Amino acid sequence: MKVSTEAEEKPKADKKESPKEDKKEDKPKEDKPKADKKEKPKEDKLIGSLASAIGKSNIGSLASAIGKSNAATTKNTNDKETNTTAFWLIALFFLFLDVFMGRYSTSFSNFGLWFAFSLVYVFLGVVWVISMKKPVKEGVQLSAIGFFWPLLALIGDFFPNSRYFGMMLGFVMYFCHPYVLRFVAEHPRISLFYFLFLIVCIYSFYLEDVQELAGARGIRLNTPSFKVVFSYYIEKSGELISFIGTQLASSYTNSIRLATGEGMERVEGEEEEVKVDLGVAVRDVKSELKRPKEGEDLLITGLIDAKTIDLPLAITVACTAFSKTDDSTVAVREIPGTLADDTFSLEPEDEVQESIECIVPGEDVDADFDRVEIKTGFAFTTTTTLKNDFIGKQLARQVKKEKKPLSEYGIVHTDGKASFTSGPVGIGIKTVTAQPISVDPEKNILGLPLQMTIENIGAQRRLIGQGKGSVDSVSRLYVLLSKPFTLSRFSAIQNPSAAEGIAQVTCAGFPHQACEDDITNVYDISKAALDTYAGEYEQGFVTMNMRVEAPTDTILGTNAVATHTFSVFAEYDYSITTKVKVDVEKKKEEKV
Amino acid sequence: MKRLAVLLLFLSACGGGGEVTEDAHVGTDGILAQYIRPTEFVLPGERVGFLIEVFNDGASISDGAYTIATDPQVLQLQDPTSGRFKLKGRSTFTPVGEKKVLQFKGRVSELAKRQQTAEAAVRFNMCYDYQTDATVPVCVDTRPELDRDKVCVPSTVSAGGGQGAPVGIELVEMKLLPGEAEGVFVPRFTITVNNLNQGVVVAKGVRSPCQGKPTPKEDFGRIGVQATFSNVPLQCKPFRINPSDKSFNKVVCTLPEGIPDQPAYLAHLTVSLEYAYFDTIVQTITVQK
Numbered sequence: 001m002k003v004s005t006e007a008e009e010k011p012k013a014d015k016k017e018s019p020k021e022d023k024k025e026d027k028p029k030e031d032k033p034k035a036d037k038k039e040k041p042k043e044d045k046l047i048g049s050l051a052s053a054i055g056k057s058n059i060g061s062l063a064s065a066i067g068k069s070n071a072a073t074t075k076n077t078n079d080k081e082t083n084t085t086a087f088w089l090i091a092l093f094f095l096f097l098d099v100f101m102g103r104y105s106t107s108f109s110n111f112g113l114w115f116a117f118s119l120v121y122v123f124l125g126v127v128w129v130i131s132m133k134k135p136v137k138e139g140v141q142l143s144a145i146g147f148f149w150p151l152l153a154l155i156g157d158f159f160p161n162s163r164y165f166g167m168m169l170g171f172v173m174y175f176c177h178p179y180v181l182r183f184v185a186e187h188p189r190i191s192l193f194y195f196l197f198l199i200v201c202i203y204s205f206y207l208e209d210v211q212e213l214a215g216a217r218g219i220r221l222n223t224p225s226f227k228v229v230f231s232y233y234i235e236k237s238g239e240l241i242s243f244i245g246t247q248l249a250s251s252y253t254n255s256i257r258l259a260t261g262e263g264m265e266r267v268e269g270e271e272e273e274v275k276v277d278l279g280v281a282v283r284d285v286k287s288e289l290k291r292p293k294e295g296e297d298l299l300i301t302g303l304i305d306a307k308t309i310d311l312p313l314a315i316t317v318a319c320t321a322f323s324k325t326d327d328s329t330v331a332v333r334e335i336p337g338t339l340a341d342d343t344f345s346l347e348p349e350d351e352v353q354e355s356i357e358c359i360v361p362g363e364d365v366d367a368d369f370d371r372v373e374i375k376t377g378f379a380f381t382t383t384t385t386l387k388n389d390f391i392g393k394q395l396a397r398q399v400k401k402e403k404k405p406l407s408e409y410g411i412v413h414t415d416g417k418a419s420f421t422s423g424p425v426g427i428g429i430k431t432v433t434a435q436p437i438s439v440d441p442e443k444n445i446l447g448l449p450l451q452m453t454i455e456n457i458g459a460q461r462r463l464i465g466q467g468k469g470s471v472d473s474v475s476r477l478y479v480l481l482s483k484p485f486t487l488s489r490f491s492a493i494q495n496p497s498a499a500e501g502i503a504q505v506t507c508a509g510f511p512h513q514a515c516e517d518d519i520t521n522v523y524d525i526s527k528a529a530l531d532t533y534a535g536e537y538e539q540g541f542v543t544m545n546m547r548v549e550a551p552t553d554t555i556l557g558t559n560a561v562a563t564h565t566f567s568v569f570a571e572y573d574y575s576i577t578t579k580v581k582v583d584v585e586k587k588k589e590e591k592v
Numbered sequence: 593m594k595r596l597a598v599l600l601l602f603l604s605a606c607g608g609g610g611e612v613t614e615d616a617h618v619g620t621d622g623i624l625a626q627y628i629r630p631t632e633f634v635l636p637g638e639r640v641g642f643l644i645e646v647f648n649d650g651a652s653i654s655d656g657a658y659t660i661a662t663d664p665q666v667l668q669l670q671d672p673t674s675g676r677f678k679l680k681g682r683s684t685f686t687p688v689g690e691k692k693v694l695q696f697k698g699r700v701s702e703l704a705k706r707q708q709t710a711e712a713a714v715r716f717n718m719c720y721d722y723q724t725d726a727t728v729p730v731c732v733d734t735r736p737e738l739d740r741d742k743v744c745v746p747s748t749v750s751a752g753g754g755q756g757a758p759v760g761i762e763l764v765e766m767k768l769l770p771g772e773a774e775g776v777f778v779p780r781f782t783i784t785v786n787n788l789n790q791g792v793v794v795a796k797g798v799r800s801p802c803q804g805k806p807t808p809k810e811d812f813g814r815i816g817v818q819a820t821f822s823n824v825p826l827q828c829k830p831f832r833i834n835p836s837d838k839s840f841n842k843v844v845c846t847l848p849e850g851i852p853d854q855p856a857y858l859a860h861l862t863v864s865l866e867y868a869y870f871d872t873i874v875q876t877i878t879v880q881k
Contacts, residue, residue: 278706309705309706310704310705310706348705349705383704383706383707387663392801392804392805392806392807393806394806394807394808394809394812395792395801395807395812395870397809398792398812398813398835399792401834401835401836402787402792402835403835403836404790407874408790408872408874409792409872410713410715410717410872410874412713412874412876413713421706421707422706441806482663482664482665512704513702513703513704513705513707514701514702516668516701519664519665519668520665556804556805557661557804558659558661558673558674558803558804559659559661559715559717559802559803559804560659560715560717560801560802560804560870560872561661561715561717561872562661562804563662563663563712563713564663565663565665565666
């Protein structure tokens with residue numbers, strides 16, 4: 001209530017403070033009170049809500065929260081209080097900015113960044129005058145505050161090697177900010193000083209860069225004009241601001257993509273996914289009765305979304321209810337539910353949505369009833385491919401010395417990233433980190449580690465919908481190597497053979513895609529060999545170590561740079577377990 | 593007088609402008625290659641062709657070899673995938689170098705059903721011999737103490753912009769050292785040479801980088817140097833170009849017999865560099881369903 005009283009007193013205070021302005025504004029006298037009437041409640045509402053938000057009853061107490069001196073000097077002008085509030089809000093805004101930017105804004109060398117912040121103040125000043133129709137003087141004062149930044153940056157540079165100190169400094173400076181801002185705002189001469197200081201800073205800081213740039217173009221510039229230096233500065237600032245903008249935009253896009261479960265990269269980051277959502281997802285599994293009574297039939301419903309491209313997909317569903325017990329000596333009772341359909345089949349290139357309906361008969365629904373579990377199982381295949389560029393050792397060294405982009409020598413696969421197809425499992429393969437791989441002609445054989453990680457990413461990517469996914473087993477692996485590479489080791493098995501469950505097969509025996517025997521070696525690793533890793537699937541990922549090798553004189557063929565592709569096709573069994581807690585209401589007569 | 597004017601007019605018309613007399617020894621290019629109407633997107637199983645224009649944009653005749661290669665899992669190129677070329681360079685009277693168009697064919701592999709796209713880099717490698725010829729005017733002054741009536745003043749001569757070859761002479765610095773005999777001076781030339789283009793310098797005649805064969809370390813950057821000073825051959829030290837530190841790329845040539853003491857005069861230093869050059873162009877094709 002007090003807020004509105006202060007608002008009514010405002011015109012009086014204005015008259016006392018600035019009679020000249022009043023004289024000038026005599027003409028629109030009739031309109032102005034109307035405008036004031038319209039505007040003031042808005043301000044008061046904002047101030048009031050702000051005050052109430054911080055638990056204070058009026059503006060004075062808000063100002064005292066900022067500093068006693070503020071409260072003392074603002075006894076007669078509500079406008080100043082409003083300004084103070086605005087400053088306080090801006091200061092808070094910059095406090096948050098500085099927390100994000102940390103040391104970077106408090107360094108003189110990051111000129112563009114802190115000058116960009118200064119420009120924000122200028123912008124706010126313009127908004128203050130044009131949009132909020134406030135006096136120009138206030139707008140100028142508000143804009144001038146921005147030039148406080150060089151000082152802050154300069155102080156930050158006294159501690160050039162301590163990022164943490166810079167951050168701490170940022171915090172301290174911004175907690176003091178309201179006082180400093182007010183001081184600068186009320187002393188326009190100081191603002192002018194900062195403005196001149198800024199001009200000198202820009203010139204001296206970019207002078208050397210401009211001279212260097214001119215030198216590179218064969219021009220000697222001893223004292224470039226202000227215009228030249230400022231043009232260069234504006235160009236650089238533009239680049240920086242657009243970089244920050246791009247980063248913010250990409251960060252926003254990424255967070256949206258993560259929130260929707262799309263495009264999440266695996267933690268190790270050695271591969272990227274081909275984004276076509278394949279596999280099975282279970283959704284909306286729930287009990288139709290929120291609180292069934294004892295003896296009532298229980299209906300659990302849900303949906304299965306399934307999509308496959310190249311292979312048929314068979315899905316099995318099981319429904320089981322469980323009782324609860326606090327006594328560890330008493331076994332949990334498992335009650336089989338009855339499903340309307342317990343198998344679904346998809347042909348290649350099918351995409352379906354099926355309903356799950358599980359009924360638990362009423363005679364099994366009693367007081368110790370705990371939950372129903374829907375287990376959806378299916379066999380799936382995920383593929384991953386890694387391209388490696390090979391180059392002769394001496395040529396590689398020479399190319400490195402040249403310090404020119406590798407792509408100019410035909411080397412394009414330098415990130416060592418594999419790409420895997422969509423599904424509940426992510427597969428990463430890697431050979432060596434240093435790409436391209438150099439071929440040493442003094443060695444007869446080039447051997448490379450081929451490390452493969454199978455990771456359960458279904459839940460992480462929300463691809464499987466509702467529930468917990470798990471890899472039950474990997475039933476078969478096909479490893480495809482570009483000739484002349486051969487598989488020389490799998491796990492601990494050296495020179496694997498059919499006797500150990502690892503057989504080299506022809507392309508005719510490879511079911512997943514067309515391949516040609518004269519350019520590809522295909523290895524079929526059976527379940528018997530893969531069972532070595534059987535106990536490791538539960539932890540969410542399993543890493544298999546292989547080794548591939550080739551005679552060095554055949555790797556490059558007749559070329560300077562050769563690309564060889566390694567692919568893995570993993571066939572595995574996957575299951576999604578979705579639990580539905582059911583709270584059964586006891587029968588009334590039992591209570592009695 | 594009228595006849596003379598008509599004759600002059602006629603002669604100038606025959607001249608055909610300045611193009612014929614254009615200096616061929618400028619620029620930093622040797623053999624250039626480019627894909628003609630490059631194919632970027634192809635379909636699985638499709639037959640594709642590549643046309644590559646090989647063009648001598650330098651000032652030397654060149655003899656070379658080429659190979660073309662890609663990832664066979666994506667694109668299988670048909671033989672022949674290698675060959676040789678010999679192309680004449682630009683000259684004062686033929687301002688455009690010789691060119692040759694090469695044709696290659698291949699078949700795109702099928703993609704797995706779940707694979708939407710695949711990429712392959714088609715690399716065209718060239719290894720060719722090349723020669724850089726430069727003639728630089730240098731001022732010889734055996735009497736620096738005298739400072740009047742001089743034809744020229746000695747200074748470091750800059751020869752930037754290339755001499756119509758991928759390896760170029762950038763600077764020539766001359767010093768006169770006292771000779772063994774009285775009144776004789778030994779000129780010593782320090783010539784700064786650099787690789788001015790994108791490729792790799794190898795010794796003349798070397799083709800191994802293009803053929804996937806090992807190339808000995810000592811063959812990289814090796815350049816044969818021949819120089820004359822007023823048509824008298826100079827003695828030049830063996831030279832290897834050092835790409836990682838260009839300040840070391842200096843050839844030192846001397847005239848041991850020396851020159852007599854005489855007033856300042858302008859003379860010509862002629863330098864010839866012989867080497868082979870390895871270069872690659874890449875075209876990425878994308879297989880899309």
